[in-house]
Amino acid sequence: MSGSKPDILWSPHHPDRYVICDSELGLYRIGPVGSAEAKAGTLPLSEETAATLLAINSDTPYMKCVAWYPKHEPECLLAVGQANGRVVLTSLGQSHNSACKELVGKEFVPKHARQCNTLAWNPVDSNLLAAGLDKHRADFSVLIWDISSKLSPETSVAAEKIRLSSVDLDSSTVVTKPLYELGQNDACLSLCWLLRDPKLLLAGMHRNLAIFDLRNTSQKTFVNTKAIQGVTVDPHFHDRVASFFEGQVAIWDLRKFEKPVLTLTEQPKPLTKVAWCPTRTGLLATLTRDSNIIRLYDMQHTPTPIGDETEPTIIERSVQPCESQIGSFAWHPSSQNRMVVVSATNRVMTDFTVFERISLAWSSTTSLMWACGRHLYECVEDSAEGVESMIEKDIATKMRERAQSRYGHDTVQVWRNHLLAGGKDAQLKSLWHDLFYILSVSHMKQCAEDMELKLQGNVQSVVYSGIKNIVKTTSGTTESRRCWIGSDRQTDVLRYHSEERCLALRLCGWISRGTDTDVENFLRSLEQEHEWERAAAVALFNLDIRRAIQILNKGAMAEKGDLNLNVVAMALSGYTDEKSSLWREMCSSLRLQLKNPYLCIMFAFLTSEPGAYDGVLYESSVAVRDRVAFACMFLNDAQLPRYIDRLTLEMKEAGNLEGILLTGLTKDGVDLMESYVDRTGDVQTASFCMLKGSPGEVLKDPRVQCWIENYRNLLDAWRFWHKRAEFDIHRGKLDPSSKPLAQVFVSCNFCGKSISYSCSTIPHQGRGFSQYGVSGSPTKSKVTSCPGCRKPLPRCALCLMNMGTPVSNCQGTGKSDEKVDLTRENKLAQFNNWFTWCHNCRHGGHAGHMLSWFRDHTECPVSACTCKCMQLDTTGNLVPSDSS
């Protein structure tokens, strides 16, 4: 170790201790950050862990390599290899027991001084310490020392050496006679003991990898290669060894040592460290010089010596534990995939865990499953109430809940559907009210038409086409200048009337019937819903200041003295139409500070010039229906279509459902709904809404068909099969073309004709089983024979009666509770009469008999038939999740 390049060693036995060695040895303990033990002077390693410096040892200069004694006792015994080839035993920290004291300070000195490159303790026979040295003429380069050896008897030789060495040593601690001398006339750069046999030592020599056997030191197995640095054995696979040269890592299989089984892609810079992960099979970490990333090779395949043709799978990954350049790293011996990294300079340390690649998947019911390593985790959306207010539920969850609350199915009080949707969504509220008004107006018109013998042509389609098309065809508009109600002061406000405008107001919900100025019903309903501001605004726009003030007062009372409403009422009462009055001036400046948009537009209306109502018309927080109604009252024939067109475009672009009022259920409406679906994914609302439209144009639109199909698919995926069936029934009523054809016919064995009296009997979907509804047949007559040829129908496999015979309860089962169940459930009893059969073996019988048979059996009741009828269809075993 030159002073600049640090290295890390984990303690073999203390999972929380490691040593950093650069110019000195530093022992650290790692612990959770902020724990009681943590004191000043701890170094943060990660968000959760910190290290404390326990001891420093700077007794051994010129360190080149360090190795930690592998056995428990003595702990903290380290061997240090020095630049002059000496190996010194040293220790860190306190508590030296006697064995340790004896060893610490011991020196092992080679014959000729040269750099010690590597050290390796034998993992089993821990007295043996192998040292790899540079080449010195014909001398040996691998020396194996026995640390327990008594001090050398030849002190004279040692004394000789002492003179050569720079440090004055106590000769009594010097050992000069190695146990084994290997690798003559060579250099050794890396060493490791083989785990499969502790007598074998693998050495990276000058130009080859050599395996020495201590039982026969004259022989060695070797292979010529350049990749001789950093030899290391895979702890999980004892025949696998990695070594490197420059930027290339070679993986060897000791069973076929001739050539590397694999060389990893070359890296641009020379490697400095290669290490197998001790906690995970086949994970190799590599580090190159001047780099801040650690490259990991995940070898997924266990190598086999014969399987030449399959190369192992390698997943390459790079991780960046810290920002600075990495000096060295060390895997934690037991913590999963964890390592400590030390920076090249300043000894900055980082605790880092390499995460496994997580694979994940969403289920159709919004639960998330992921796999991390070998473990599975499931994560479900928790329905805890407290948090819901903070985060809006996902539309998938909303649609599921709405489907269960029968959203969209209220066809009489259509507006109630927004309550079924939860009643919180303003756009849905507006949409369903729009649809309600459209439907009720068209219904009324139809009734009127019937009476007036259809004087008007196709009012219905006009109604469906929305206000945008209604106001396009204005004719016979009249103007009126009216007084403020309750005063004879003339206003200069022009109000416009026409049949179309009146219709539009009805669609907006402002008027229901009667004259187009009678909004009293509407005001009362608003008061009931405590929409005081809105009611006041509507009253004001109908030029009834007194009523507006009255509403506000009522509101202030109901809201327990809402000062705001009272103040507004007071301000209203001071209205003057004088152009330059102080009232006007103050109102137009202060109105912008009013929080409620309706209060705001009231003053905008009062202070604006006649015919220029931008303050009302473009106040976007006011409901579209109110703005449109206002426009229909106060904009002239030129302004009105322009305003409506502009608003329609705005709504379409935003996908705002309030705009359905303008577009109606036309192609325009589909466009608007398209951008709503694009934005929200709410195909449920889109499907139900468009089903209300006229079947001719709208339902034929491929987009609408696509939404409906997608919604049905969602219901199927959620196993809301009953809801899907109900939806189909609902759809069939409104769009008869969507009704599916009958799927199954039963033909007579003898004459080949269908045994049904009518082809329109209830069809039934199903993969494995089909039924023929005997009791449901239209003529209600008993059928035990073919209607065509009068031959008897097949017999039930269990009761042996001909089909069509009323079912009797099985006596054999003797389950009394079952009988009770059947008699109570009248519907079920009818189902018991159905004839069912297995498509596979074509045996069958009464549904009730079959069900009770398969409750106890898996095979078909017909003799010698081994068909497992009941298990053929897995989907059939799934229970719908919406059955009540």
Add this chain to the structure above:
Amino acid sequence: MFVARSIAADHKDLIHDVSYDFHGRRMATCSSDQSVKVWDKSENGEWHCTASWKTHSGSVWRVTWAHPEFGQVLASCSFDRTAAVWEEIVGESNDKQRGLSHWIKRTTLVDSRTSVTDVKFAPKHMGLMLTTCSADGVVRIYEAPDVMNLSQWSLQHEISCKLSCSCISWNPSSSRAHPPMFAVGSDDSNVTYGGKVQIYEYNENTRKYGKAETLMTVTDAVHDIAFAPNLGRSFHVLAIATKDVRIFKLVPMRKESTSTGPTKFEVQIVAQFDNHNSQVWRVSWNITSTLLASSGDDGCVRLWKANYMDNWKCTGILKGDGSPLTGSSGQPSAMSTVLGSSVQSSQNALNGMSAGSCLLTSVLDSH
């Protein structure tokens, strides 16, 4: 709010893929231990492994379910250069009692010369079709002409993508307005090879798949790709796991009726997040494509959601081991709200997004 719990998986090596069936009641996992496991959810919500068998002679990369209308069918692909189709058959009665099911191999698809990296069934309206992609850069589309006989598969299309393929995703849209389309991602890490995501579209006239688009801005290795469920939207959304999470929108341009070439798309990048620090491994959409989950090198699962302005935000972080994520406050708790600070620094400023508050919750079930 999401709560995590652990399930004893009992795989002997890394799990590479998890896949739900159409109804979310069954699940399949595959692993480096060369096996596939099938799990069934009981009525009380517990998962039980009902089948586990050795499927390949190498790591199994991916497993996927066919639509249930084709029966209970799985496909798997492996490093052993093959893909396989499995069907569940009615087991012995005692198997059923023990809660086990039996799966048999219907076919092995051996056309690839290299590791098969992904396998996906085409949307069901196209029939029973299976697509594989492999490390040699070939996408293969197989068809079972007779859905009752799953041992017959014919190789219909072989498309060379030139780059080593890592993942494939079908556009799930069933709208007639959208011809069949899939996207394929490459894990080639050489940025000079250009776009790593290619989109292919079926041409009715030539009866071949042609390249419709290459996402030139994605130059780093792509690990996963996922088309969002279309749900009748007028555009397609594609999530990409590369060195960050990216969400692309593909808006089909109005096509003149005379033109016969592939659909032209207006490609918009909607979001880009580098919160995972370095590589992102997987992306997955929920059923309405309103929630995206991603996993990455930071060992976390992140959830993303768009607001009504189409601005995507992180709405949840869960640690890979299901344990609570401890923020800098260092107070691990079952439920805690971490304000943006820890995530905000790396939040991409694209579209002026702000990290906002990330609600994160995760509870480790002492399972």
